[in-house]
Amino acid sequence: MSSQHYFSASPEGPFTRRRVEVTLDGRPVAVNTAGGIFSPEGVDKGTAVLLKHAPDPAATGNLLDIGCGWGPIALVLAMRSPEATVWAVDVNERSRTLCAENAAALGLSNVRVMAPEDIPSDLHFDTIWSNPPIRVGKQALHDLLEHWLPRLQPGGAAWLVVQKNLGADSLLGWIGEMLGGAAGEFRSDRAETSKGFRLLRIARS
Numbered sequence: 001m002s003s004q005h006y007f008s009a010s011p012e013g014p015f016t017r018r019r020v021e022v023t024l025d026g027r028p029v030a031v032n033t034a035g036g037i038f039s040p041e042g043v044d045k046g047t048a049v050l051l052k053h054a055p056d057p058a059a060t061g062n063l064l065d066i067g068c069g070w071g072p073i074a075l076v077l078a079m080r081s082p083e084a085t086v087w088a089v090d091v092n093e094r095s096r097t098l099c100a101e102n103a104a105a106l107g108l109s110n111v112r113v114m115a116p117e118d119i120p121s122d123l124h125f126d127t128i129w130s131n132p133p134i135r136v137g138k139q140a141l142h143d144l145l146e147h148w149l150p151r152l153q154p155g156g157a158a159w160l161v162v163q164k165n166l167g168a169d170s171l172l173g174w175i176g177e178m179l180g181g182a183a184g185e186f187r188s189d190r191a192e193t194s195k196g197f198r199l200l201r202i203a204r205s
């Protein structure tokens with residue numbers, strides 16, 4: 001796989017910051033983005049669907065953004081739940097740098113940006129929001145979700161946005177099986193469809 005993908009650990013090319021005006025949670029803000037990461041021009045359409053339709057995250061506890069990019073999801077989690085700790089993980093180090101800078105510039109001191117392997121292994125999450133990296137390939141995506149989704153707290157929920165024509169429905173079927181089928185403590189369904197994206201909900205009882 002080329003090292004020029006947005007999910008490379010170390011993107012090629014100069015790390016030149018771009019200042020971009022976006023609206024997060026109804027608030028106009030300027031953020032830093034750069035080439036070599038996902039959606040450097042602003043908030044991705046799928047991410048916007050998640051941010052519009054997912055219900056408020058848990059007010060306290062631990063919240064997770066899987067694959068934070070420059071941070072739109074993690075930043076909104078932190079704005080909506082200032083008392084919670086938001087864990088923002090990404091394999092791409094440039095994304096981590098930008099997400100941390102953006103959180104600091106917005107005064108969101110409850111965001112912790114890390115490489116996935118640095119998250120304490122006993123940590124469980126009250127809310128998970130993610131626009132997952134579909135383009136890493138099916139097996140890598142399955143490995144990623146198999147690593148994080150079982151770490152939902154009882155009573156917690158994950159919200160994943162996936163493009164309909166990039167396999168959202170078959171991914172939902174796989175998630176249901178991976179988490180133990182219909183009789184288990186996890187329930188997964190399609191919560192919303194908007195602008196060609198599915199918003200998948202995975203709830204743990």
Ligand SMILES: C[S@@+](CC[C@H](N)C(=O)[O-])C[C@H]1O[C@@H](n2cnc3c(N)ncnc32)[C@H](O)[C@@H]1O
Binds near residue numbers: 008068090095131
């Ligand atoms: C579709 S992008 C979403 C980025 C950002 N959350 C947004 O909404 O703009 C997916 C992100 O997942 C990251 N990623 C890829 N593989 C990963 C992995 N194994 N663990 C964590 N993040 C990963 C990519 O680098 C990318 O930033």
